[in-house]
Amino acid sequence: xxxxxxxxxxxxxxxxxxxxxxxxxxxxxxxxxxxxxxxxxxxxxxxxxxxxxxxxxxxxxxxxxxxxxxxxxxxxxxxxxxxxxxxxxxxxxxxxxxxxxxxxxxxxxxxxxxxxxxxxxxxxxxxxxxxxxxxxxxxxxxxxxxxxxxxxxx
Amino acid sequence: xxxxxxxxxxxxxxxxxxxxxxxxxxxxxxxxxxxxxxxxxxxxxxxxxxxxxxxxxxxxxxxxxxxxxxxxxxxxxxxxxxxxxxxxxxxxxxxxxxxxxxxxxxxxxxxxxxxxxxxxxxxxxxxxxxxxxxxxxxxxxxxxxxxxxxxxxxxxxxxxxxxxxxxxxxxxxxxxxxxxxxxxxxxxxxxxxxxxxxxxxxxxxxxxxxxxxxxxxxxxxxxxxxxxxxxxxxxxxxxxxxxxxxxxxxxxxxxxxxxxxxxxxxxxxxxxxxxxxxxxxxxxxxxxxxxxxxxxxxxxxxxxxxxxxxxxxxxxxxxxxxxxxxxxxxxxxxxxxxxxxxxxxxxxxxxxxxxxxxxxxxxxxxxxxxxxxxxxxxxxxxxxxxxx
Numbered sequence: 001x002x003x004x005x006x007x008x009x010x011x012x013x014x015x016x017x018x019x020x021x022x023x024x025x026x027x028x029x030x031x032x033x034x035x036x037x038x039x040x041x042x043x044x045x046x047x048x049x050x051x052x053x054x055x056x057x058x059x060x061x062x063x064x065x066x067x068x069x070x071x072x073x074x075x076x077x078x079x080x081x082x083x084x085x086x087x088x089x090x091x092x093x094x095x096x097x098x099x100x101x102x103x104x105x106x107x108x109x110x111x112x113x114x115x116x117x118x119x120x121x122x123x124x125x126x127x128x129x130x131x132x133x134x135x136x137x138x139x140x141x142x143x144x145x146x147x148x149x150x151x152x153x154x
Numbered sequence: 155x156x157x158x159x160x161x162x163x164x165x166x167x168x169x170x171x172x173x174x175x176x177x178x179x180x181x182x183x184x185x186x187x188x189x190x191x192x193x194x195x196x197x198x199x200x201x202x203x204x205x206x207x208x209x210x211x212x213x214x215x216x217x218x219x220x221x222x223x224x225x226x227x228x229x230x231x232x233x234x235x236x237x238x239x240x241x242x243x244x245x246x247x248x249x250x251x252x253x254x255x256x257x258x259x260x261x262x263x264x265x266x267x268x269x270x271x272x273x274x275x276x277x278x279x280x281x282x283x284x285x286x287x288x289x290x291x292x293x294x295x296x297x298x299x300x301x302x303x304x305x306x307x308x309x310x311x312x313x314x315x316x317x318x319x320x321x322x323x324x325x326x327x328x329x330x331x332x333x334x335x336x337x338x339x340x341x342x343x344x345x346x347x348x349x350x351x352x353x354x355x356x357x358x359x360x361x362x363x364x365x366x367x368x369x370x371x372x373x374x375x376x377x378x379x380x381x382x383x384x385x386x387x388x389x390x391x392x393x394x395x396x397x398x399x400x401x402x403x404x405x406x407x408x409x410x411x412x413x414x415x416x417x418x419x420x421x422x423x424x425x426x427x428x429x430x431x432x433x434x435x436x437x438x439x440x441x442x443x444x445x446x447x448x449x450x451x452x453x454x455x456x457x458x459x460x461x462x463x464x465x466x467x468x469x470x471x472x473x474x475x476x477x478x479x480x481x482x483x484x485x486x487x488x489x490x491x492x493x494x495x496x497x498x499x500x501x502x503x504x505x506x507x508x509x510x511x512x513x514x515x516x517x518x519x520x521x522x523x524x525x526x527x528x529x530x531x532x533x534x535x536x537x538x539x540x541x542x
């Protein structure tokens with residue numbers, strides 16, 4: 001609780017305390033905590049002098065602002081048309097087998113979350129995915145295994 | 155590609171000077187009227203897809219009353235099949251910043267923003283570095299203009315200009331009613347020019363080459379060149395700068411895999427053109443416009459799956475604010491599934507078509523209005539695939 005309070009204070013000092021600062025602060029919380037908890041939302045509301053409903057409204061609008069706990073590494077696989085055509089299903093299958101979770105779930109050790117997302121802008125090199133903010137494109141099952149193995153050892 | 159039939163251009167990405175910010179330094183010495191006239195003369199229309207004449211947008215904002223004005227660069231590139239803005243921002247960010255600074259001078263703004271989609275967060279460190287260099291240069295030029303970077307968080311709708319302002323102001327990315335237009339009430343309800351990444355680069359190109367040179371490219375209604383994002387069933391996917399106003403059959407000849415049955419022009423919100431219409435379709439504002447997205451499909455692809463994928467996309471990305479879009483997208487998706495399964499007769503497709511037409515009229519913003527584009531063009535041209 002104190003930790004999150006401190007983080008929000010630091011972010012508010014950096015981005016300001018106006019309504020305009022809300023999105024950068026929410027993004028900052030996600031970057032650090034992987035998600036925005038109810039406690040964090042209430043704290044942000046207090047700090048920016050907004051209602052908790054306003055903070056909740058903004059936080060829940062954006063697909064990258066998670067409001068439920070996620071793993072340290074959030075994997076988002078593009079499911080839009082060209083990635084889908086070029087073998088996205090196989091990529092998801094490989095990830096599910098490797099991480100032993102389904103899409104939408106987080107590994108028990110809280111290291112990985114597996115999600116699908118809309119167009120990532122790598123249509124010419126699909127299938128593609130993001131791990132946190134880092135993009136990976138031209139994926140094959142072999143490539144995915146190699147990438148995830150590296151992350152597992154991190 | 156030596157036997158090319160299409161005119162390749164290298165203006166957007168081309169290096170033209172070792173001297174950083176040379177065009178900017180020269181342009182800010184020119185009178186505003188002259189700059190606007192050059193843009194008017196060039197025939198430049200916005201590169202995000204809608205194609206509003208850039209000169210008019212700038213002129214209206216310059217004329218709008220108000221002490222505080224803004225320049226916003228729309229880098230919330232989310233249209234399926236588009237990836238050119240990422241490439242432009244990572245390869246020639248200086249041209250983008252120069253275009254924004256020129257705009258700032260013309261309209262009287264001291265502050266610019268780049269709204270970058272969250273999916274491109276990895277570009278932030280290099281862009282921040284480039285912005286530092288930019289700020290040093292404008293300072294040296296004795297010109298008061300700064301640019302700030304803002305990030306989106308995974309919402310396609312924020313590419314809609316008024317939703318983008320809402321997002322920058324810390325709200326849900328829900329489009330506003332228009333009018334008022336951004337030229338009088340944009341970011342913080344102040345007069346704002348919001349342009350696509352590529353449009354700003356085009357401005358710099360016109361300032362450097364002059365409007366006459368720019369006009370030599372393209373057609374009467376679609377001047378200049380355009381960066382195309384080519385993907386799907388093509389042996390050479392990627393980013394290509396081509397002259398506007400080409401016929402689709404020539405495009406397919408060059409980029410297709412020999413078995414192209416349809417091209418989706420302009421992304422999920424654009425139009426699907428079937429093979430039989432390739433030879434009569436012009437890519438440009440006089441024909442089928444595009445923000446750059448060109449997706450090719452060969453005969454192994456089910457157009458039902460393509461449409462289903464688009465409708466999934468719209469259903470998720472609809473902001474949910476207005477009923478026609480929120481409910482319409484769902485019903486269209488459920489409808490085509492029901493027809494495919496045989497739960498509804500083929501005639502039901504006509505009902506769905508009517509629904510998509512009413513969305514075109516009644517939805518609040520471009521997202522809901524444009525669902526009908528891909529829906530009717532795919533259903534009309536590939537009816538058998540929807541049913542069997």
